[in-house]
Amino acid sequence: MKLPEFEEVEGPVLMLNMLKFKDREYYFETYLPAFRQVTEKLGITDVKARLVCxxxxxxxxxxxxxxxxxxxxEYPSAKAFKTIAESDxxxxxxxxxxxxxxxxxxxYMTTPFEL
Known part of the structure; x- marks a missing residue:
């Protein structure tokens, strides 16, 4: 996946995923564990689901x-997200x-801010 250039964003980024499923069970039982395997392989293990609805x-x-x-x-940085998404x-x-x-x-890539 080739991503657009991100300007360097300081601190963590929150990726908002809006999903329409072909197979919800497959997504949670197969894709997410495969994604976790990728993050571990790349040494980027501080990726956390903050909200699932x-x-x-x-x-x-x-x-x-x-x-x-x-x-x-949540990803530790925009660079970490891009490293994962563009990796073999x-x-x-x-x-x-x-x-x-x-x-x-x-x-959507987002950053938190205080109200």
Whole structure:
């Protein structure tokens, strides 16, 4: 996966994953363990799921926009995320499972801020 250039972001980033599944069970039971295997292989083990939720209703969204779940995943840095996503290990070990499990995915890089 070739990603756009990110300007260097200080500190952790939170990746908002908006998911539409082909196979929800396969995603959680096969893709996520494969993803964890990649992070361990690359030595980037401080990746943490911060929020995992089912989407139950569109409140303010186009009627035809339907997501099954959202995941908010914390990475230690934008560089760590990019290292994982562009790695041969991800492409070989995890990405085939992601493609098999998801019908659609939107992914947003975010940073936390204080209110």
């Amino acid at each position: 089912n989407v139950v209703a569109n409140v303010i969204a186009p009627e035809n926009e339907a997501w099954d779940a959202i995941l908010l995943v 290990a991800y492409r070989e070990i995890a990405d085939p499972h992601r493609l098999a499990a998801t019908a659609d995915l939107h992914l």
